[in-house]
Amino acid sequence: MKKFERLQGLVAPLDRANVDTDLIIPKQFLKSIKRTGFGPNLFDELRYLDEGYPGQDATGRPLNPDFVLNQSRYRDAQVLLARRNFGCGSSREHAPWALDDFGFRVVIAPSFADIFYNNSFKNGILLITLDEATVDRLFQETEAVEGYRLDIDLEGQTITTPSGEAIPFEVDAFRKHCLLEGLDDIGLTLEQSAAIRDFESRHRPANPWLFRDV
Amino acid sequence: MASQTLYDKLWAQHLVTQRDDGSALIYIDRHLLHEVTSPQAFEGLRLAGRKPWRRDANLATPDHNVPTTLKERSAGNAGILDDVSRIQVETLDANCESFEIEEFRINDERQGIVHVVGPEQGATLPGMTVVCGDSHTATHGAFAALSHGIGTSEVEHVLATQCLIAQKMKNMQVRVEGKLGLGVTAKDVVLAIIGRIGTAGGTGYAIEFAGSAIRDLSMEGRMTICNMAIEAGARVGLVAVDDNTIDYLKGRPYAPTAEQWSAAVEAWRDLVSDDGAHFDKIVELDAAEIEPQVTWGTSPEMVVNVSAEVPDPATAADETVTQGMTRALEYMGLSAGQKITDIRLDKVFIGSCTNSRIEDLREAAKVARGRKVADNIQLAMVVPGSGLVKRLAEAEGLDRVFVEAGFEWREPGCSMCLAMNADKLGAGERCASTSNRNFEGRQGYGGRTHLVSPAMAAAAAIEGHFVDVRSYDYDRADAMSA
Numbered sequence: 001m002k003k004f005e006r007l008q009g010l011v012a013p014l015d016r017a018n019v020d021t022d023l024i025i026p027k028q029f030l031k032s033i034k035r036t037g038f039g040p041n042l043f044d045e046l047r048y049l050d051e052g053y054p055g056q057d058a059t060g061r062p063l064n065p066d067f068v069l070n071q072s073r074y075r076d077a078q079v080l081l082a083r084r085n086f087g088c089g090s091s092r093e094h095a096p097w098a099l100d101d102f103g104f105r106v107v108i109a110p111s112f113a114d115i116f117y118n119n120s121f122k123n124g125i126l127l128i129t130l131d132e133a134t135v136d137r138l139f140q141e142t143e144a145v146e147g148y149r150l151d152i153d154l155e156g157q158t159i160t161t162p163s164g165e166a167i168p169f170e171v172d173a174f175r176k177h178c179l180l181e182g183l184d185d186i187g188l189t190l191e192q193s194a195a196i197r198d199f200e201s202r203h204r205p206a207n208p209w210l211f212r213d214v
Numbered sequence: 215m216a217s218q219t220l221y222d223k224l225w226a227q228h229l230v231t232q233r234d235d236g237s238a239l240i241y242i243d244r245h246l247l248h249e250v251t252s253p254q255a256f257e258g259l260r261l262a263g264r265k266p267w268r269r270d271a272n273l274a275t276p277d278h279n280v281p282t283t284l285k286e287r288s289a290g291n292a293g294i295l296d297d298v299s300r301i302q303v304e305t306l307d308a309n310c311e312s313f314e315i316e317e318f319r320i321n322d323e324r325q326g327i328v329h330v331v332g333p334e335q336g337a338t339l340p341g342m343t344v345v346c347g348d349s350h351t352a353t354h355g356a357f358a359a360l361s362h363g364i365g366t367s368e369v370e371h372v373l374a375t376q377c378l379i380a381q382k383m384k385n386m387q388v389r390v391e392g393k394l395g396l397g398v399t400a401k402d403v404v405l406a407i408i409g410r411i412g413t414a415g416g417t418g419y420a421i422e423f424a425g426s427a428i429r430d431l432s433m434e435g436r437m438t439i440c441n442m443a444i445e446a447g448a449r450v451g452l453v454a455v456d457d458n459t460i461d462y463l464k465g466r467p468y469a470p471t472a473e474q475w476s477a478a479v480e481a482w483r484d485l486v487s488d489d490g491a492h493f494d495k496i497v498e499l500d501a502a503e504i505e506p507q508v509t510w511g512t513s514p515e516m517v518v519n520v521s522a523e524v525p526d527p528a529t530a531a532d533e534t535v536t537q538g539m540t541r542a543l544e545y546m547g548l549s550a551g552q553k554i555t556d557i558r559l560d561k562v563f564i565g566s567c568t569n570s571r572i573e574d575l576r577e578a579a580k581v582a583r584g585r586k587v588a589d590n591i592q593l594a595m596v597v598p599g600s601g602l603v604k605r606l607a608e609a610e611g612l613d614r615v616f617v618e619a620g621f622e623w624r625e626p627g628c629s630m631c632l633a634m635n636a637d638k639l640g641a642g643e644r645c646a647s648t649s650n651r652n653f654e655g656r657q658g659y660g661g662r663t664h665l666v667s668p669a670m671a672a673a674a675a676i677e678g679h680f681v682d683v684r685s686y687d688y689d690r691a692d693a694m695s696a
Binding site for chain 2 (some may be wrong): 015016017018020022023026027028030031032033034035045051054055083084085088089090091092093096111113114115118119122123172173174175177185186189190192193195196199200203206207208209210211212213
C-alpha cells in the first residue's frame with residue numbers, strides 16, 4: 001500500500017450530501033478485472049454530459065462545465081472536501097480506486113459511510129472527519145480563494161490552513177500506523193497464523209457443522 | 215456474565231485477537247464470492263503466491279453480469295454479449311477452478327443472486343460470520359449470522375487469512391411492535407425504518423430488528439429487512455433465532471444433519487439478545503401505523519406513504535437537505551405536492567436480493583392474477599433470485615400468471631437492480647422497482663427509480679401508476695407477513 005505521511009494539497013469542494021458510490025463510479029466500470037484506470041470515470045455522470053462506457057477514450061467526451069472538477073482551478077486537486085455521509089451505498093472498492101487514480105489522497109467530510117471508510121484506508125487514502133461547522137468554513141475558504149491548499153500532517157494529526165490555523169483531527173491508531181508505514185495488512189495478519197490456528201482448534205470442535213472436508 | 219446483545223455474542227465467539235489500538239482480528243466462517251468484486255483479490259493472491267486459507271469456507275456464483283433472457287442464457291457464458299461482462303464471469307470460473315473453490319456456474323440450477331443462494335442452500339447458518347464483497351451481505355443477518363459487506367482488499371484478506379481486521383460496532387435495536395396491516399409487507403417496514411432514521415442513521419451500528427412484527431415475519435421477510443440495513447447506513451442487520459429460523463434451515467443441502475443437527479439447534483437457541491442487554495440506541499415503530507411505502511427521490515430515505523404527496527424541499531430541516539431534495543426532484547422529474555398515486559410509470563422490475571424469493575413472487579402473482587399490465591408500461595419483468603426459486607415458482611404456476619398478465623418471466627440474476635447486464639432503464643424512464651437503491655443512474659443512465667414492495671410493484675404494473683394495495687381488490691389468502 002502507498003504510504004501517507006504529509007501532503008500540501010490543492011482542495012476541491014464537492015457541495016453535495018450523501019454522495020453514493022454509484023455516483024463516484026457508475027456500475028458499468030465495475031466490469032473491469034483490474035484495479036487501475038478508473039480515474040477518467042470518477043464521478044462520470046456528473047463530469048460528462050453523455051453516458052460513458054468501459055474501455056472508451058474519455059478525452060473527446062463533452063464535459064459538464066458546471067461540475068467542480070472540470071473547472072481549471074480544481075483540476076490538480078488532491079484533497080476533496082465533501083458533505084455528510086460521503087461514500088454511502090455499495091462496497092465497491094472501485095470508488096477509492098477511482099479517487100486514487102484521479103489523484104485524490106485525502107477526503108474531508110462531516111461523516112463517511114462505513115464500508116467506504118474501510119476501503120479507502122486500504123488504498124492509502126486518508127479520510128478525515130470534521131464537524132459540520134468546520135467543514136462549512138473550509139467550503140467558504142476554498143471557494144473564496146483560488147489555489148486554496150491545506151497542509152495535512154498525519155503523524156501530528158493536524159490540518160493547517162493557509163492562514164496558519166491548525167485544525168486537529170482524529171484517526172484510529174491502527175489505520176494511522178498502516179498508512180504511515182504503507183503496510184500490507186495481509187502480511188501483518190499472517191504473522192498471527194498461530195493465533196488463527198489456535199482459534200480454529202477451539203472453534204471447530206464447538207461448531208463442527210461450520211467445517212466440511214473438501 | 216453480563217447481559218449481552220446478539221451482536222456482542224457473535225463478536226465474542228469469533229474474536230481471534232484483540233489489539234490494544236481497538237482493532238481486532240475476527241474469524242470468518244463463510245465467504246461468498248461473485249464475479250464483480252473478486253477478480254482483483256484473486257490476482258492479489260496470485261501475485262503474492264498465496265493460497266486460500268480454507269477452501270471449504272468459500273462459495274461462489276456469478277450474478278451481477280448474467281443475462282436474464284432465455285435465448286442468451288441458454289448459451290451459457292458465450293451468451294453474454296458484452297465482452298467485458300463475459301470476461302468477468304469467465305474470470306470467476308477460472309479463478310474458482312485454479313483455487314479449487316466451489317462455484318455454481320451460470321447455468322447450474324443452484325446459481326442465483328449470492329444473497330438468495332447462501333440461505334437457500336443452508337450455506338448461511340446461525341452463529342456464523344458471513345462476508346461477501348457486496349454491501350447487501352447484511353441480508354444473512356436474518357439468520358442471526360454476523361454478516362456484512364467488504365471491499366475487494368478485504369476479500370483478498372479473507373481468502374488469505376480466514377480473518378478480517380475489524381472494529382466492534384455499537385448496538386442499535388429497532389423494535390417494531392404490533393400487527394402489520396393487510397397488504398403491508400417487510401419491504402414497507404424497512405423503508406419506513408429508513409425514512410425514520412435516515413440513510414446514515416445506522417452508520418457505526420449493528421442493528422438488531424426486534425419486536426412482535428419482526429417475529430411474525432417469515433425468513434424471506436426478515437431477509438428483506440436485513441438486506442436494507444445498509445441503506446440505513448448499518449453494515450450489519452440481525453434478527454434473533456427462533457423456530458422460523460430453524461424450520462427454514464432443516465434439510466437444506468449445506469445445513470448440518472443427523473446428530474450434528476440437534477447439537478447445532480441447541481447452540482443456535484442461545485443466539486438472542488439477553489434480557490437487559492444494553493443497546494446504545496433504540497428506535498421504536500408501531501407496526502399498525504406503517505403504510506405501503508414509495509420512494510420519491512434519489513436516496514432510500516426519500517420515502518413517503520403511498521397515500522401522501524411528494525414533499526416540499528422548503529420544509530426540510532437544513533440547507534444541505536433542501537438542496538438534496540431539490541436536486542432529487544429535478545432528477546426524478548417530479549414536483550412538490552404531486553400525489554404519489556398520480557405518478558405514472560414506464561417500467562416495472564420485480565427482483566433483486568431484496569425481493570426475488572418465492573414469497574415475493576407469490577405476493578406479486580396474487581395481484582397480477584387474471585389481470586393485464588397497463589398499456590403505458592413498456593416492460594414489466596419478473597426476475598427470480600435463483601434457479602431453484604424459478605423452478606419452485608414454475609411448479610406453483612406463478613410463471614403462467616405473470617406471462618398471461620403481460621409480464622416477462624426471466625432467468626435468475628441481479629438484473630435491473632443495478633443494470634450491469636443488458637436489463638436497464640433508458641434516460642428519463644420511470645420504474646417501480648422492488649430493489650434496494652434509487653440512486654441517480656442506478657438502474658440505467660438517467661433512469662428514475664421508485665422503490666416499493668412486490669405487491670405494490672405488481673399493482674403499479676397493472677394500473678400504470680402507483681396504487682395503494684390495501685384498497686386493491688386481490689386475493690390476500692395466505693398473504694405474507696400480515
